[in-house]
Amino acid sequence: MLDSPDAATVLRALGQATFAWDLASDAMGWSEAAARLFPDLSATALASGRAFAEVIEPLQGVRADAVLRSGRVDTGDGVPYQIEYGVRARASSDIQWVEETGCWFAGRDGKPVRVQGIVRLNNERHARDAQLLKLSQCDPLTGELNRTQLAAALAEAVEEASRFRTPCGFMLIGIDHLAHINEAFGFDVADEVIVEIAARLRARLRSGDVIGRFSGNKFGLILKNCTAEQMSVASERFLAAIRNDVVPTKSGPVSLTASIGAVGVPRHGRTAEEAMVRAQEALERAKARRRGSFLAWRPNVEREAQRRVNIRVTDEIVSALNERRLVVAFEPVVDLRSRAVAFHECLVRMRQDDGELLLAPDIVPVAEKLGLIHLVDQRVLELVVAELAAAPQITLSLNLSPETTMDPDWWSHIEVLLRAHPGIAERLIVEITETVAIQDLDDIRGFVMRLKNFGSRIAIDDFGAGYTSFRNLRKLGVDLVKIDGAFVQNILHSSDDRAFVQTLIDLAHRLGIKTVAEWVQDEDSATLLSGWGCDYIQGRLIGLASPERPWIAPPPTGRSAAG
Numbered sequence: 001m002l003d004s005p006d007a008a009t010v011l012r013a014l015g016q017a018t019f020a021w022d023l024a025s026d027a028m029g030w031s032e033a034a035a036r037l038f039p040d041l042s043a044t045a046l047a048s049g050r051a052f053a054e055v056i057e058p059l060q061g062v063r064a065d066a067v068l069r070s071g072r073v074d075t076g077d078g079v080p081y082q083i084e085y086g087v088r089a090r091a092s093s094d095i096q097w098v099e100e101t102g103c104w105f106a107g108r109d110g111k112p113v114r115v116q117g118i119v120r121l122n123n124e125r126h127a128r129d130a131q132l133l134k135l136s137q138c139d140p141l142t143g144e145l146n147r148t149q150l151a152a153a154l155a156e157a158v159e160e161a162s163r164f165r166t167p168c169g170f171m172l173i174g175i176d177h178l179a180h181i182n183e184a185f186g187f188d189v190a191d192e193v194i195v196e197i198a199a200r201l202r203a204r205l206r207s208g209d210v211i212g213r214f215s216g217n218k219f220g221l222i223l224k225n226c227t228a229e230q231m232s233v234a235s236e237r238f239l240a241a242i243r244n245d246v247v248p249t250k251s252g253p254v255s256l257t258a259s260i261g262a263v264g265v266p267r268h269g270r271t272a273e274e275a276m277v278r279a280q281e282a283l284e285r286a287k288a289r290r291r292g293s294f295l296a297w298r299p300n301v302e303r304e305a306q307r308r309v310n311i312r313v314t315d316e317i318v319s320a321l322n323e324r325r326l327v328v329a330f331e332p333v334v335d336l337r338s339r340a341v342a343f344h345e346c347l348v349r350m351r352q353d354d355g356e357l358l359l360a361p362d363i364v365p366v367a368e369k370l371g372l373i374h375l376v377d378q379r380v381l382e383l384v385v386a387e388l389a390a391a392p393q394i395t396l397s398l399n400l401s402p403e404t405t406m407d408p409d410w411w412s413h414i415e416v417l418l419r420a421h422p423g424i425a426e427r428l429i430v431e432i433t434e435t436v437a438i439q440d441l442d443d444i445r446g447f448v449m450r451l452k453n454f455g456s457r458i459a460i461d462d463f464g465a466g467y468t469s470f471r472n473l474r475k476l477g478v479d480l481v482k483i484d485g486a487f488v489q490n491i492l493h494s495s496d497d498r499a500f501v502q503t504l505i506d507l508a509h510r511l512g513i514k515t516v517a518e519w520v521q522d523e524d525s526a527t528l529l530s531g532w533g534c535d536y537i538q539g540r541l542i543g544l545a546s547p548e549r550p551w552i553a554p555p556p557t558g559r560s561a562a563g
Helices: 005-014 033-037 043-047 049-053 062-067 123-137 147-164 178-185 187-203 228-243 272-289 301-322 360-369 373-390 408-420 434-439 441-454 470-476 495-510 523-532
Strands: 016-022 027-030 079-087 096-106 112-121 168-175 210-215 218-224 258-265 294-296 326-335 341-351 396-400 428-433 457-463 480-483 514-517
Touching: 016 033, 027 033, 027 043, 033 112, 043 049, 049 062, 062 079, 062 096, 096 123, 147 168, 147 210, 147 218, 147 258, 147 272, 168 187, 168 228, 168 272, 178 187, 187 210, 187 218, 187 228, 218 228, 218 272, 228 258, 228 294, 258 272, 272 294, 301 341, 301 360, 301 373, 326 373, 341 360, 341 373, 360 373, 373 396, 373 408, 373 428, 408 441, 428 441, 441 457, 441 470, 457 470, 470 495, 480 495, 495 514, 495 523
Parallel strands: 258 294, 341 396, 396 428, 428 457, 457 480, 480 514
Antiparallel strands: 016 027, 016 112, 079 096, 096 112, 168 218, 168 258, 210 218, 326 341
16 A cells, blocks of 8 residues: 555545556556545556546546646656546546546656545535636526527527528517516515516527526527427416416415517628617507517618617717807796796707708607716706806706616706805796606605705606606605696687697696696787686797797997998
């Protein structure tokens, strides 16, 4: 034996064994602990370096490389080395991970002649590394691929489908109304639902298909060798798996539906990024059409044209922000009885390279969709404050986008500007769209109170287009209600619109709220509104928005010398 009895006991306890390897004969001698270390290996497998190499994975030559082909020189004390490999007795056996630390010694010719070393099992570290690798690649809740690995798998599938000209499908499956489950039962129950849905989807995949968790309530499926027709059939299989059976949870059974957006690759998704974007687009359209439905992405000329317009307008917005080409136009709002200007509404305009002005309906929706609206609103706020500071006799109103209203950074910005210009706030009216007020009433109320503490007034814009109740108007403490012009413009011809507008005006007055009628076209409409008690009007009858500052008197016309 290579070890003393005491040393052998210690080595066994440590999960280690020593060996001596004679390179000339290739014979290996092992300590007694080797039999316990490798219980599945035969004596023959341990008898020689060549036989031992045959049970090594993944590289059988790892030991020979460390010794015979190391390229190092033995100066008399031997040459140390350390390697790692797996040992598997047979194909059906589990792999044993081994760390080998040894030292080879050279003969007179400088070449290795013998090796001494210690091997020890290293399974725990490999298991830990494997677990870390799995965590880096898989979603911790469901155990399926995470989004990064799903995208990598999709990229491989797209490349493979392109190379071999085979059809492939990518689906995004979104659980409908998962947020409602979160609110009703808690996140732990929602997690149970997600895990169960993942299991149901996985059970209905074919061999070779891939599933991954795309986001909180969405799963991505890669369906290889799948035509458009097969994808449609498969979608029903997945949807039925979710809707037909309730999900048992600790809080009781939960009934669910899901929606699916899909895209065929590489035909409609030439890259993984394009496939994911288009599947997401199809999923959103499926949900908007009907929850629990399937929709495959198809080319759409109008949609692609609109996308190109969005890209162009986005570039123009960014350039206009950088080049200070965003300006405001001023639309007068007048007292209905005296026709005196009460204030001007400020509307954003973008001056283009050719001098033409791009209007708010062309700017705001694109800016909101692409996350630029808070920058646009910030610039408009700066322009409005500058106008108020320069003209202490005017009052201006400012429209805010929903996203901006909820942005704490924007509030910090307006607070700094209002504190830097005392007296400005009292001449500033902030208009909030009705849809914002109804969706985020508590947050809007806090926003409104902060502005009113500065002395500003608050208006609800486009009132009547949404579902805000008069009770909410009282809670918000608004000062003005601007009646949506879509109802005002037809009051001469529509009895329904007349009844609606008159009722709004009456209820607003009962709450002590002033009313503004938008899109007033003619004197007959103004007369009706005056009779109902409307306070202010704006629109074509009074004058549309203009970049000119009507409160600045034009310079006097000079008389000629001959005059």
